[in-house]
Amino acid sequence: MGAAAVGIDLGMVVQAKRKAQGAVDIAAMLAAAGGGGADALARRSLADNGYAAATVTVSPGSYAGNARIAPASRFQAGASPANAVRVGLRTGVPVHFAQVLGLPRTVPIQVTGTAASAQFAAISIGSGVAALDGGIANALLGAMLGTKLSLSVLDYNALLSMHVDAFRFLDALATNLNLQAADYTDLVAANASVGQLTAALKVAAQGTSGAGAAVTALTKLMGALPNAGALIPVAQVVDLGDAAALSPARGAAGPLVGLMDVISDIAANANGQNQIALDLGATVPGLLNTRLTLAIGERRQDSGYVQPGTPNATVHTAQVRMLLETTLTAPLGLGTVTLPIYLEAAQASATLRGVACPWTASTRRQATVDAQPGLATLAVANVPRSSIAVGAGTPDLSRFANLIALPLLTVQGTARTTIASPAPQTLTFSDDEITRQVTKTVSTTGLTQSLTGSLVQGLSLSINGLIVPPLLGPLLSTALMAVTPALDMVLDTTLRILGLRLGYADVTVDGTMCNQAVLVQ
Template identity: 35%
Template sequence: MSDSAGSIGVVLALFLTVAVSLCALAIDVGSLYLERRTMQGAADLAAVAAASDLDRAEAAARATLTANGFGAVRTLSVVKGRYERDRALAPDARFEAGREPFNAVRIEVAAPGQLYFAKSFMAEPEISVSAMGSTDARATFSIGSRLLAVRGGLANAVLGALLGGSVTLSVMDYEALVNAEVRLLDFLSALATELDITAGTYGDVLDADVGIRQALRAVATAAHTQGDTAAASVVTTLASRADASLTVPLDALVDLGPLAHAEVGPAHTGLGAELDAMSLVNAVAQLANGNRQVAVNLGAAVPGLLALTLDVAIGEPAQHSGWVTTGQAGATVRTAQTRLRLVAEVGGTGLLAGVRVRLPIYIELASAEARLKSVTCQGPSGDGAQAVVTARPAVVKAWIGDVPAGGLAAFNSGGGVARGNIVQAFPITVTGRAYAEMSHAVGDDLRFTQRDVDAREVKTVSVRDHLSSLTGSLLQSANLNVEIGGFGLGLSVGAIKSLVIGLLTPVTATLDGLLVPLLELLGVSLGEVDVRVHGISCGSAVLSG
């Protein structure tokens, strides 16, 4: 019988060796989890720092990691892209790497893990973590006109034609609209009330088509909320005069960008921008006019003219561009295409005594564009905020010539411009044609500070080949063709040309003076683009994903 004394000690020694090894492994595993958690915190801070400084994202991330004890990382990947805060998207689909304009950063960090007891029997592991940060800096901006002065008669005729009713506002009424500011949040909240939307998002509000009277009442409510009772009263009057059958596509009026997902009701700093009531009323009126074309007969109301007729066609608003836009870098707003047909008539003298002399002018304005290039925030309260907007004026093409008045709104067709009939009085026929263009190939950067925003500053980019007198330049370059019938053998072609030019030259100054306020009422300018930043919102960079 063998002696088993001491076997328990051998077994205990074996188990003790295993137990000590397991304890060592447990300590190292716990240490690795703690180290990973610490590294994740450092990575989160690095992602926020990188998102706050997108131009120096990698340097900012690396400096933050070093400051938090992770300077010796094995690998560091910093990928810039775009993050959409849309709850309708799956979390892993909200970030798109490489998509511009950038507003987010995803970083991935790998570093060797520290082993204390287990390194004698296992390889050193690698700890890897990832984090995503995004910035919420945005601006609210629009393209419009300064509208420094309003001529009551012209404004009433154009606005009344757009609204489908009779408008008889005074100059003081228009000044009240020009000087009134309404908050975007107040306007959207009033629209939600008009549409009876008590839950949902502002995107739900903008997806609806609202009646023009409802839209104008929302403007009036927003003005009244700001304490501007005079402007509120004027807009209420306009609402009562507007054609009740007209509707306003709200998504073409306001583009909220990511803020479209904000819930109706709670205040949001990004919606605190202020809009001037006159521009807002004009935008509502233009969008509501279903035919996109209006005709105004100014009759003999313009001094020096026997007659003056005006036809205006406003194109469909550009896709993904509201009249006013709230967004991050890359957000864009464009004006609608506009076409104008002006026909002025004056009485002839001398050889053309008793004859009506016409000057038919046709003008096409392409879309002007403003693109938010960047928003930077400095200082803890955003008091050093700046927005840079790249603006490009519309290309302006103008002719002396005749076009069918009824076909102006067919923007999908070019539509030829025929030689214009200037004099039609047997035995004399005078026709003419001329062309002029103003263009600006690239955009210019406009920088707006918070002080500019508070001062309601409007900044302008003008075309480099600007014509001081558009209609005057057309007339001076016009190719006139004079035909004299058999009963006019004694008439001089040269004398008739000189007489026609002499009669129409004063008309060009009148038309140039009329075009400027007319286009301002429509929110566009000849050879210029006016940009206003209504608000800058400086949300801090945050973790995302």
């Protein structure tokens, strides 16, 4: 009978300790999320849970979530930067039956809970802000969206320079979809049409200062869309990242997203894995005719709010394969020259390595990102258009391309150049740079001249015929070099619309979220 009675008392002690542990865990999380008022927040929470008379200690400090550090050493009380709180509680549990055996009336219990600020940042990798050729941009985006666009250079500049809050975009989309979702996790699980997504972008832009020109451009874009357009998973356009696990409530502040980036993502998803063919005709200065064939593999992505070290903390540019076919006037009255340029661009990448949001000095906010340009191959070769497809094998780049084909004369050529992918470089963004949306760039070493110029200079020619004009080779090389600025412009504009630059990784920190907290060891 005595043993049973003591067992009841022990059960009460275990239950009381479990309750106290839950109370200090809650207090620690509230204190860690609250920042500078940690002591008051923790004590108020414990009092609300019935521990006003208990002995409480609240110790702000620094927590390092590093697996190489022993768990017992990860929290340092009083250390800087302050990003965590340890709460301790001592109290007693009254017992009844155990007193008969001479045990104390009250059994002391002591519990601690440690919580750290869960610091998130949103990063994006793209092509940087630059003016686009309106004709090429209209042709490419129009082909992906299945329509004909007539936006001006000013329209594209406005879209390139404007950013909106991603969550305001989702709020507007919820209205368009007639969804009553309580949080953004439910919203990104939905599908939306191209028209609904574009209309939501316009609403989000209307609530942003200085967005008049961008709103006008979006209105033009909406007017050109074919009906509603294809259905697209919202998660392919806006990624919540690690913050999805927090089920962010409607009305929360989200990371910034670039209008042009989102439009490009919408267009790429609407196109799917279809081959894109553009006939630019004679619209490119210096060229008699220009044709583009391209395929997009993996698409560009933003991170959403992510924590360093998680799988979501790495973002990539698009993966692109392209064939640029141009014709120009041949020297010596030999008709025309056909120049096919093949391009295959692997993904550039950026990985969030660290976020610091000290409570004691908000202006010391900082984010570090490792960035790496992608590998790229350019070639002059006889490449069939059918090889420009997602999943197709790499074409044979050693096959000579026919540059000039006349009854008594043929000129063939081949060239190849590779842009290496260097080791990742670390970029550090200050509080001011994050606020101003500063873009930082990592580049491949040795990019000192035009890429197509380098390709043309390395061109190996094979000239055959009954009559070979003297100096044909040098004159042909001179003619090709003269149009390399036009070729560079076509390639650069096309790639920038898709969110990448050859040999570069352009990275922006789109925002931070530091008002969350998690329990730590």
